[in-house]
Amino acid sequence: MAPMGIRLSPLGMAVFCLLGLGVLYHLYSGFLAGRFAFFMLSEPAAGGPEAPRSSAPAGAVDLRELLAVSVLAAVRGGEEVKRVREGNVLNEKAKGKTREGAEEKLTSGDLLSNRKMFYLLKGAFPGVQINSEEHVDAADQETVSWDRSIPEDIKKKIQPKEVPAESVTVWIDPLDATQEYTEDLRQYVTTMVCVAVNGKPVIGVIHKPFSAYTVWAMVDGGSNVKARSSYNEKTPRIIVSRSHAGKVEQVARQTFGNKTVIIPAGGAGYKVLALLDVAEKNQEEADVYIHVTYIKKWDICAGNAVLRALGGHMTTLAGEEISYTGSDGNEGGLIASINMNHKALIEKLPNLEKTSRK
Ligand SMILES: Nc1ncnc2c1ncn2[C@@H]1O[C@H](COP(=O)(O)O)[C@@H](OP(=O)(O)O)[C@H]1O
């Protein structure tokens, strides 16, 4: 007798084995299918629970998308700037002094605009370096989402263009002409975004919040603004700072003669717009923009990009290109022109490096 009285026929054994294999197959294939489904579902959400922020592959950013978000950021920041000014509660304070001893002002308009602009850009392009004029309070975060829509005028003029995310530096000026903002000189105020690629300014957005006017341009792409049809090269009208002038008037007269018209104005964004064909009633016109004191890169990057996109120039007073990476200061002053012989203008400036900075 076989042990325990069980007799296994070969046929029974075969059926038993087949059944076992079937059960194993069923269990294992279900597991595999589950794993596969999980893999397929989890792949697009690798960046987190939200939808992907950009259509560009990982590690790359699309400059056309960056332009669209930059325009939106300037507009949304501008809404804050306008709201605070109209509410008349600026909470104005001094955040320090310039090298020349002028008080640097800070208002709720600067801070609220900065918060909107920074979080909108950061949310849309988390992998990109963003340098902003104002401190971003990490305890006061805000989710400002971007719906990924590209405005029609941008779609029409600009093609998608991918660049490595690490080559990009974004510069935000949440409120240019803060001094004039506190004096209620609204026409000078702008919000600005600039995108530099490997230090070169390629996208510039300058937005006037009080007249809802926005200028944008991309180098080798397109723009919604153009240069004027003529400029006075012989006796140019020079636009200069009204609150951080330094010796700029003296320098301008020394260079272009005593008859030269000098236009004092607030805001670096406003002064670049003065060189362009801007259909805006509160905008003066000029032929050259000169600044002789120290200035920060968020103040000038957007204007530099816009001018470059339109064939103009913004350089230091010595004629060097300004690199928009690294430190946030520009030491060499600036001269900006368009449809003029920029080199000849620089050669006319007499030893400015030595005489004009202070
Ligand atoms: N010497 C200086 N030091 C620091 N910032 C300066 C400066 N000269 C000009 N700026 C800044 O550059 C912007 C344009 O200046 P201006 O109106 O005098 O032409 C202003 O930016 P904000 O208003 O964004 O602070 C101003 O503060």
Ligand SMILES: [Mg+2]
């Ligand atoms: Mg500024």
